[in-house]
Amino acid sequence: MFGGFKRNEEGNNVFANLKMLEKSLIGVGCPAHILNNCVHHGAERMDIDIENIINKIYQHFHIYTVRSEKLKEYCGFAEVEYRKLLSHSKSRWLSLFPGITRLIEMFPALKSFLSQEQPPTVIKKFFENEMSEIYLWHMHSLMAVFHTHVQTIEKESNSVVEVLTNLESVCKVLAQRKNQHFMSLKVKGLITQKRTEGKEEECNRFCVEVVNLYNRCSEYLAKWMKPLEEFSCFKWMVLSEMPSWTDVEPCVVYLIDKGIELDDVKCFDQVCNLRQFVERNKNDEDFSKLPAHKKWTRYFEASKNIECHSELLRIAQFFFAVTSHNANVERVFSLMQSQRTKERNKLSVDTMKGILTVQYNYRETSCIDFLNFLKSNKELLKNIRSTEKYVSAHQATHAVVEEELEDTN
Incomplete structure (x- = not known):
């Protein structure tokens, strides 16, 4: 939509095309999406692709009941509670952290089970790698920060300044972790254990990757936050x-x-x-x-x-x-997809608008509260019982045009 963080007006993007109308447009973008992409960008240089592993393992068990049942048996041997594996989608900003958490919970049982099977090569190499659990735990500690801030940013009533403050908070966390070479106690314990096992070179390489991860995330976030800096003058409004x-x-x-x-x-x-x-x-x-x-x-x-x-x-x-993020728009799209289906593909724009308006604005209202609201609104009940609601938009427009012509005559 914006053609990159520079928002190049000569590029083939929606924002540049709209600016050709010579209107004063303000582009915010989607800060939640920026945070989501920030993690992907930072993790690209890691030796182990955690996102890919989560999806590969999920697909390996998803539709195979026999494998899932065997995994349950291994969970008993490993004294781990069996829980359904989760997938991750790059377009779902809050799916990576739960996916990593679930993989950590099931790690002992999965490692024991897959060592006896013939899984895909990617999965096999992951569990054979002595450092895989360390990478998993470190991504878990990093994603905890991003997950919390994305949840805060996606709140419906956020202002653009509150969103900007959240992004600045992430920048500070990343800077502090980078300066102090932060790793969780769990990661440090596992590294110490691997060093005693003679994995000195692998541990040193991992420590270098951690610093690079923080650097890449910080650089990416600072770059994509620049367009939002124009709203800094509104910070007092909080x-x-x-x-x-x-x-x-x-x-x-x-x-x-x-x-x-x-x-x-x-x-x-x-x-x-x-x-x-x-x-x-x-x-x-x-x-x-x-x-x-x-x-x-x-x-x-x-x-x-x-x-x-x-x-x-x-x-x-x-x-x-000024819209602070795209999350509300995405929610409306989701509601629309659930209503306009192949079986209901002739809904008019006005009908869709009415359905979405009610669904979105009353989604937190219980059935009893909504019933009481209807009973207390006599005018609304009168309109509901009338036959006017069956008049098509075309007929209504035609009637209005006829009235205007009569007034003109």
Whole structure:
């Protein structure tokens, strides 16, 4: 969609083609996808491809009941609880960490079982490699960081600044791990054991790969975060600290450059009012835990009239209109695929829109709560019982056109 992190306007990508319309477009991209790709990029230079191994092992057992039953027997011998193996997809940003976790849980039983079988060469080499478990545990400790941050980023109500803060947090973690050559105690214990077994060269090579892994992840993330740096001027809007005019002024300049009319004199006075509001709530733990948009909702509700917050409202309207990630769009696509199938391929756009609107906005509402909502809304019940809902979109449009022609005559 963006043609790479440089967002080359001469390239054949959606963003460049849309910019040809000479509109002021803001491209955010998908930070969750960036984190997902960051791990892939960093792990490419490792001697063992953990992602490929997870999928190979899953496919080896997935549709073969006989193999799965035998594996259950070996789990009993290895005193390991049998659990179903998990697959991993590069388009599923939260599937790698659970896949590694499950492989670690089943590692003793799998190694014992596959040593007696004739598995694919890739799997055989993996379990014959004395360092494979070390690679597995190290990727597990790294993926724990990425998995947690992707989950946080994918929250529905995140703002672009909160997402940017999460990415910066990952950068700091990677930098600290690289500077201190961090490895988990489990990995260090396994390395010490292998050194006593005479695997000095392999252990040294692994330690070098760990540093390279951190370097590649850090470089990739820093490169892909650059387009998001333009939103740094909005960091004060999280209201985690007392905002000052020095913080707000670059934001005002940014919006004026985007063609948004703002009165900086009024805005200064309104920021002073905002400071008083933040001061009153700085010791309120419930307020500090709220996401940015709910803090601003509280402020606008507490404000006396529009003159007290008119310029701040324009800033907030712009800021919260910027999409922070693609996860919500992907969720809508998933809901749409479950509705528009081969058997239901003639659904009109309006019908699909209605179904998706209800499914998405009421997905956390229980059946009982939704029933009570319907019973309390008499106008909605009246519309449900009427026959107007059976009128096709074409007929409705035709009726509107006829009415307009009659009015014209």
